[in-house]
Amino acid sequence: MSTATESGLQHRLAAVLQKNWKSLIVFVPFFWLLIFFLAPFFIVFKISLSEAIIASPPFMPMIEWADEGVMRIKLVFDNFTYLWEDDLYFNTYLSSLKISSISTVLCLLIGYPMAYAIVRAQSTTKNVLLMLIILPFWTSFLLRVYAWMGLLADQGTINNLLIGMGFIDEPIRLLYTDFAVYVGIVYTYLPFMILPLYANMEKLDWTLLEAAADLGARPFTTFLTVTIPMTLPGIIAGSLLVFIPATGEYVIPDLLGGGNVLMIGRLLYNEFNANVDWPVASAVAIALLLVLVLPMMLYQHVQGKETEAS
Amino acid sequence: MNNAKRSYFLIATTCFGLAFLYIPMILLIIYSFNYSKIVPVWGGFSTRWYGVLFESEEVWTAVSLSLKIAMVNACFATLLGTLAGLALVRFGQFKGRTLFSGMITAPLVMPEVITGLSLLLLFITLKEFIGWPDNRGFSTITIAHITFSMAYVAVIIQSRLAGMAQDLEEAAQDLGAKPFRVLTDITLPLLAPGMLAGWLLSFTLSLDDLIIASFVSGPGSVTLPMLIYSRVRLGLRPDINALATIIILVVAIGVLIAAWIMFRQQRQRELELQMSGDE
Numbered sequence: 001m002s003t004a005t006e007s008g009l010q011h012r013l014a015a016v017l018q019k020n021w022k023s024l025i026v027f028v029p030f031f032w033l034l035i036f037f038l039a040p041f042f043i044v045f046k047i048s049l050s051e052a053i054i055a056s057p058p059f060m061p062m063i064e065w066a067d068e069g070v071m072r073i074k075l076v077f078d079n080f081t082y083l084w085e086d087d088l089y090f091n092t093y094l095s096s097l098k099i100s101s102i103s104t105v106l107c108l109l110i111g112y113p114m115a116y117a118i119v120r121a122q123s124t125t126k127n128v129l130l131m132l133i134i135l136p137f138w139t140s141f142l143l144r145v146y147a148w149m150g151l152l153a154d155q156g157t158i159n160n161l162l163i164g165m166g167f168i169d170e171p172i173r174l175l176y177t178d179f180a181v182y183v184g185i186v187y188t189y190l191p192f193m194i195l196p197l198y199a200n201m202e203k204l205d206w207t208l209l210e211a212a213a214d215l216g217a218r219p220f221t222t223f224l225t226v227t228i229p230m231t232l233p234g235i236i237a238g239s240l241l242v243f244i245p246a247t248g249e250y251v252i253p254d255l256l257g258g259g260n261v262l263m264i265g266r267l268l269y270n271e272f273n274a275n276v277d278w279p280v281a282s283a284v285a286i287a288l289l290l291v292l293v294l295p296m297m298l299y300q301h302v303q304g305k306e307t308e309a310s
Numbered sequence: 311m312n313n314a315k316r317s318y319f320l321i322a323t324t325c326f327g328l329a330f331l332y333i334p335m336i337l338l339i340i341y342s343f344n345y346s347k348i349v350p351v352w353g354g355f356s357t358r359w360y361g362v363l364f365e366s367e368e369v370w371t372a373v374s375l376s377l378k379i380a381m382v383n384a385c386f387a388t389l390l391g392t393l394a395g396l397a398l399v400r401f402g403q404f405k406g407r408t409l410f411s412g413m414i415t416a417p418l419v420m421p422e423v424i425t426g427l428s429l430l431l432l433f434i435t436l437k438e439f440i441g442w443p444d445n446r447g448f449s450t451i452t453i454a455h456i457t458f459s460m461a462y463v464a465v466i467i468q469s470r471l472a473g474m475a476q477d478l479e480e481a482a483q484d485l486g487a488k489p490f491r492v493l494t495d496i497t498l499p500l501l502a503p504g505m506l507a508g509w510l511l512s513f514t515l516s517l518d519d520l521i522i523a524s525f526v527s528g529p530g531s532v533t534l535p536m537l538i539y540s541r542v543r544l545g546l547r548p549d550i551n552a553l554a555t556i557i558i559l560v561v562a563i564g565v566l567i568a569a570w571i572m573f574r575q576q577r578q579r580e581l582e583l584q585m586s587g588d589e
Contacts, residue, residue, distance in 0.1 A: 032390055034413075117324045141518050142542075187334070282427070
């Protein structure tokens with residue numbers, strides 16, 4: 001009898017699966033993201049509103065049970081006012097935004113002509129070039145940053161080369177400067193600029209350029225009035241893919257900038273690991289999210305449109 | 311005249327860009343064969359640092375942990391990412407679609423320090439309430455990696471699905487196949503190259519991650535990037551150059567093989583299409 005009910009159950013289960021397999025396909029990844037992507041932000045937000053104490057975990061609980069079962073909710077906004085009042089944090093946000101904006105523009109200046117050249121290349125050359133752009137993307141990010149330490153160090157390749165050629169007598173300081181951080185960011189994020197630009201340009205109708213030329217437009221005018229507007233979605237997507245992660249970058253300022261370059265990702269990491277001030281670290285994270293939420297939504301919008309268009 | 315000038319400019323920038331991308335890596339490889347302990351000072355050709363590397367037990371432990379995480383991560387991320395991509399492209403509107411597509415795109419651009427911090431705080435909270443995870447290490451790092459890797463897989467699957475002609479699926483439907491059979495017999499096999507690409511990408515993303523892993527790992531669990539980082543923070547190390555050379559070569563060979571396989575498959579499909587007289 002038990003086997004009968006079991007097979008009955010199995011049948012019913014199979015029937016339910018048969019009917020609801022679509023919901024199941026949506027549900028599994030959806031549930032995963034809810035727990036491991038969305039819920040954590042609420043916890044960060046909660047901890048950013050609590051007080052730091054020396055304990056494990058090192059913050060005060062937000063909800064306390066006072067006598068007679070009265071619940072007390074304690075919200076502390078001190079961490080946020082602290083961020084606002086301490087110049088260090090404000091300056092670090094500004095400096096991060098400055099570094100990531102300039103790096104984004106540099107990536108665009110180098111990446112745009114490269115993407116253009118790849119799109120206009122012959123089919124075989126095109127595949128080889130694409131391969132060459134994608135390959136560094138697959139190799140370790142950390143090791144690519146490390147490679148620049150060897151180039152930029154006081155005894156590094158660049159200084160050795162310049163001294164060897166007699167341009168300078170003493171090594172110039174390259175590592176642990178703003179310059180090194182710019183080089184590092186542009187170097188590691190360049191493929192992120194080129195690939196969306198390429199994806200966008202590949203779909204374009206290039207005969208429009210010929211049409212503009214036939215109608216007497218000068219190359220520069222054509223570029224400004226036809227090429228740029230047509231490739232704008234690619235420009236925006238590529239720029240955001242560089243700008244957003246670069247703003248929160250940790251490894252590059254730490255390895256190439258040393259202690260001399262202020263960036264928010266590094267500050268957050270140190271606040272959490274060295275100072276063990278979780279509430280302030282959480283507040284730094286929430287403030288960074290607030291700064292980046294608009295660019296993120298813009299990226300989402302552009303990305304959605306691109307998928308629909310194709 | 312302008313065309314010629316423009317193409318010179320394009321070629322020059324492309325060469326400059328490629329040189330910029332590749333020269334540092336080439337130098338890294340060259341200096342891994344340097345005898346001298348001081349990395350940028352050439353002391354003659356030698357493979358001694360490879361010996362130093364292979365003798366280090368620390369390195370082997372870190373490599374095996376990283377490979378295990380990358381393997382498990384790639385399988386789960388491919389599964390979840392494929393489901394997510396299918397849901398977003400083929401299921402039309404459903405409840406919570408906007409939230410879903412937001413959550414699947416956001417990990418692509420989310421700064422790693424934020425993801426790492428928030429996941430660590432989640433694991434600590436979970437431990438407080440349900441007693442799991444007891445130890446942070448393999449399982450927590452793998453879960454963290456799946457969460458961002460599946461987003462990349464979903465993007466690949468989405469673009470594959472969007473670019474795929476739907477006529478085969480429609481034909482199967484017209485011949486009476488139920489939607490679920492269309493999915494398993496037609497759509498998924500067509501998606502296989504995309505899933506392979508997603509698997510490989512997840513695998514490398516996981517092997518590459520330093521920040522999220524350092525947040526969510528506990529004492530005793532050191533992944534390969536964490537080990538590399540703790541060594542290079544203090545300056546240049548010739549044994550790390552040797553390790554980098556091995557990693558770069560393995561990745562380059564892997565990518566070239568994968569590209570070659572995909573290229574051949576694409577060629578074959580194009581040929582089949584031509585034979586059948588379509589397009």
